[in-house]
Amino acid sequence: MNHHRSLSRPLPLWVCWGVLSLACLWVPAGRSDPGSATSQFPFQGPETTGVTAKSKPASEREAGRNLRREAAVERLRQHVGFLASAECEGRGIDTQGIEKAAAYIAEEFRKAGLKPAGKDGSYYQPFTVTASARLSERPQASLRGPRNQQVDLDSGSDFAVMGFSSSGKVQAPLIFAGYGITAPELKYDDYAGLDVQGKIVVLLRRTPRPNERGEQRFDHNVPTPEESTHAAFVTKITNAHKHGAVAVVIVNDASSAGERDPLPQFANHAVGHPAAPFPVLFLKRALLDQMLQSQQKSLAAWEKAVDADLRPRSFPLEGWMLQAAIRVERTEYKCKNIVGVLEGSGPLSQETIVIGAHYDHIGYGTIGSLGGANARGKIHHGADDNASGTSGLIELAYRFAAQPQRQGRRLLFIAFSAEERGLYGSLHYCREPIYPLETTVLMVNMDMIGRARLVPADWLGWEKKERLLVYGVGTGKGLEALVQQANGN
Numbered sequence: 001m002n003h004h005r006s007l008s009r010p011l012p013l014w015v016c017w018g019v020l021s022l023a024c025l026w027v028p029a030g031r032s033d034p035g036s037a038t039s040q041f042p043f044q045g046p047e048t049t050g051v052t053a054k055s056k057p058a059s060e061r062e063a064g065r066n067l068r069r070e071a072a073v074e075r076l077r078q079h080v081g082f083l084a085s086a087e088c089e090g091r092g093i094d095t096q097g098i099e100k101a102a103a104y105i106a107e108e109f110r111k112a113g114l115k116p117a118g119k120d121g122s123y124y125q126p127f128t129v130t131a132s133a134r135l136s137e138r139p140q141a142s143l144r145g146p147r148n149q150q151v152d153l154d155s156g157s158d159f160a161v162m163g164f165s166s167s168g169k170v171q172a173p174l175i176f177a178g179y180g181i182t183a184p185e186l187k188y189d190d191y192a193g194l195d196v197q198g199k200i201v202v203l204l205r206r207t208p209r210p211n212e213r214g215e216q217r218f219d220h221n222v223p224t225p226e227e228s229t230h231a232a233f234v235t236k237i238t239n240a241h242k243h244g245a246v247a248v249v250i251v252n253d254a255s256s257a258g259e260r261d262p263l264p265q266f267a268n269h270a271v272g273h274p275a276a277p278f279p280v281l282f283l284k285r286a287l288l289d290q291m292l293q294s295q296q297k298s299l300a301a302w303e304k305a306v307d308a309d310l311r312p313r314s315f316p317l318e319g320w321m322l323q324a325a326i327r328v329e330r331t332e333y334k335c336k337n338i339v340g341v342l343e344g345s346g347p348l349s350q351e352t353i354v355i356g357a358h359y360d361h362i363g364y365g366t367i368g369s370l371g372g373a374n375a376r377g378k379i380h381h382g383a384d385d386n387a388s389g390t391s392g393l394i395e396l397a398y399r400f401a402a403q404p405q406r407q408g409r410r411l412l413f414i415a416f417s418a419e420e421r422g423l424y425g426s427l428h429y430c431r432e433p434i435y436p437l438e439t440t441v442l443m444v445n446m447d448m449i450g451r452a453r454l455v456p457a458d459w460l461g462w463e464k465k466e467r468l469l470v471y472g473v474g475t476g477k478g479l480e481a482l483v484q485q486a487n488g489n
Contacts, residue, residue, distance in 0.1 A: 072395065075391075076388075076392070076395055079108070079387070079390070079394055079395075080391045082101075083101055083359065083387035084381040084382055084383035088100055089364070089379060090361050090365070090379045090380040090381060090382055091360050091382060092360070092361065092362055092363015092420075093333045093363070093418050093421060094131070094363060094366075095363045097363075098363075098417070101359055102124070102336055102338055102415075102417070105123075105390065105393075105394065106338050108394045109338065109394070110123070111398075112394070112397040112398040112401045113397075113398075113402075114342055114397055115340065115341050115342070116340065117339035123338050123339060124337070125337040125338075125414075125429065125432075125434070126334060126335070126336045127418075127428040127432075128333070128335065129418045129421055129424050130270065130271055130272060130275065130332050131271065132271065132331045133163060133270035133275075133328055133330045133331070134270075134328070134329055135266055135326075135328060136327045136329045137327045139325065139326050141153040141155070141158075141322065141324040141325075142323050143287070143321070144320070144322075145291075145294065145319060146294060146318060146320065147319075153283075156263070158284055158287060159263070159283045159287075160263035160265070161279070161280070161281060161326055161328075162250065162268075162280040162282050163264075163265075163266050163267060163269030164233060164237055164269050164270075164273070164280045165275065165276060165280040165326055166276055166277060166279065166280075166326075166328060167327045168247075168279050169324070170278065170279055170322070171321065171323040172199050172200045172246050172322065173199050173317075173320065173321055174199070174200050174201075174249070174316075174320045174321065175194065175196050175202065175314070175315075175316045175317060176201075176288075176291075176292070176314060176316070177190045177191060177196060177201040177202065177203055177314045178190035178306065178312050178313060179207055179208060179236075179253075180203035180236040180239055180240055181207065181230045181239070182239050185221070186219060188310060188312060189312060190314050191239070192314075194243075194315075196240070196245045198244065198246055199244075200245065200246060200248070200322050201247075201249070202249045202250075202251060202317065203236050203240070203249070203250050204250075204251055204252075204303070205231075205233075205250055205252050205253045206231045206253050206255065206256060207225055207231045208303075208310055209225065209307050210253055210255040210256075211225070212225065213225075218230075234273065237276045237280060241277055241278070245278070247279045247281070247324070248278065248279075249280075249282070249283050249322065250280070250283070251283050251284070251288045254285075254303055257285050261284055261285050261286070263282050263284070264282055272421060272424055275328070275330060279324055279326045281324060281326075285299060291320050294318075294319070295318060333418075335360075335418045336417055337414055337417055338359070338415035338417075339412065339413070340397065341412050341434075342400055342401055342410070343410055344406075344408050344410040344411070345405075345406065345408070348409045350410070351409045351439050351440070352409060352410045352412055352435040352436075352441065353409050353411055353412070353440070354413075354440060354443040354444070355393060355411060355414070355443075355444050355446075356413070356414040356416055356443065356444070356446070357386055357389030357393040357415060357416070357445065357447065358415070358416040358417070358425060358447065359387075359390040359415040359416065359417065360416075360419055360420055360421075360425075361380055361381070361387075361420060362382070363379075363380065364376070364379060365377065384448050384450035385447070386419075386446075386447050387450070388446075388448060389447050389448065389449050392446045392449055393413060396413070397413050409441065410435065412434065442476060452466030452467055453466070470483050
C-alpha cells in the first residue's frame, strides 16, 4: 500500500508475535491435518542446553522465552532500521537506495542459510517495469489484399497502437488465429495445425462464450470469463510470440465491440509491464470482416460457430498483408525480486510454500504519496509499508533454516519489488515461476505488520487488545484452525 511512513517510534513487541503466528502456516510433511503443524513450530522445543524445557522450572522457562523474544525484537528493529533509513531512499524503484536494500536482503538470506533460487545462481530474479511510454511519431499502417488492392489505415479511426507495442517496422502475411488461445487443460488450441512463423496473427479479444456465466462457460477454472488468464492481452501476446509471430493485431469480439467498436488508448496498457517483442495493433472489426468476406466468411458467423462447439477454426487470410511502422519511446526500470530457497525433505519435498513480502516503497513520493504536495521530493521511509513485512521475512528465513533435520515442503522466500507500482514483482513471478505453480500449495504474504489496531477484547468493549489481521484463511483447508492455534484459541 502507498503510505507516507517514517521511522518515528520503535518497533513494538507484538510485531514479533505477528511474524510468529504467520510462521505456523507451514504444514509438515506427512501431516494430513494442517492443524498439527504447531508441533513443528520453530520457536518451540528444547532449550539449547540439552535439558528439556519441561524439566525446567516454570519461571526459568518463562525467562528463557522472554530473552528469545527480546532478541527477536532487536533483530527485527535492526532490519527495519536499515531498510527504512535515508540510505535506502524510501526504496523507490527509481532510486539507488533500493539496490542497497536488495543487497542487504540477499546477504541476510545468505547468512540465514538459504540457497540462491535465481536462474543465474544468484539471489535475484530480474524483471523490467515500464514507468512511462509515448508514441514519438504518428503510426503508419496499410493493408494489401489478394487483388493487390491497398487500404491505407488511419490511426485513431481504423486502428490504434496498443501500449504493449514496441517500436518496429513490419510487413508480413496475415493469419487469423481465432482467440489466440492455447489451453491444453481445456483441450482447446487456436494454433493447432497453424504455421504462424514470420507472420502477423490477427486475434479476437476475450474468449469464446464471453458472456456465459454458468456450466457452459469456456474456462471452468475461474468463476467468470473475465477472470480467465486466457482472456488477458498479455497471455495472447506472449502465446503469439511463442509460436513465432512477428506482430499481433487484436480485434474486439462481438461482446466487447457493442455498437461503437471502440479502440483502446495507447496509455491504457503502456505502463508497468515490459514491452512486447514486436508491434501490437488494435483493428476495427469491419476491416477484419472485410478480409473474411473475401474468403466467403463472416466474423459473426465464425464467432457463433465456435461458441456452439468450442472447436477452434483458425486459417490464413489468403492474400492479405499488413505493413506498419511504429515508434515508441519508453522509460524503463530494471527491478529484481530477492529469492532464496530452503529445500524440503520427506514425501512432500517437491511441493512448495512461498513466504513473501514486498520490499519496495515509494521513494521520494513522486508517485503514490498520501502526504500531499509538501511531501513530494522528501524520503518516504516506508517503515511499516513494508520494511516491517520484509524484516519478518528475514526473521522467518533464519528460524526455519535453523531447524535441524527439518521435515516438510520446500520453502521459497521472496522479497518482491515494484509492488507499489502495481504488484509487478509478484506478477512477474507468476509468469516466470521458479518452481511450478501446480505444485505450489500455499503462499503466505506479510504486508504492513509493524503496527496494530486496538479492538474490543470483550463484548462490552471495556478491554482492548492490539490485533494483527490475517486474511485469506478461507482459501485453504485448515488455515483458519492454524491461526486460531497460534492465538491460543
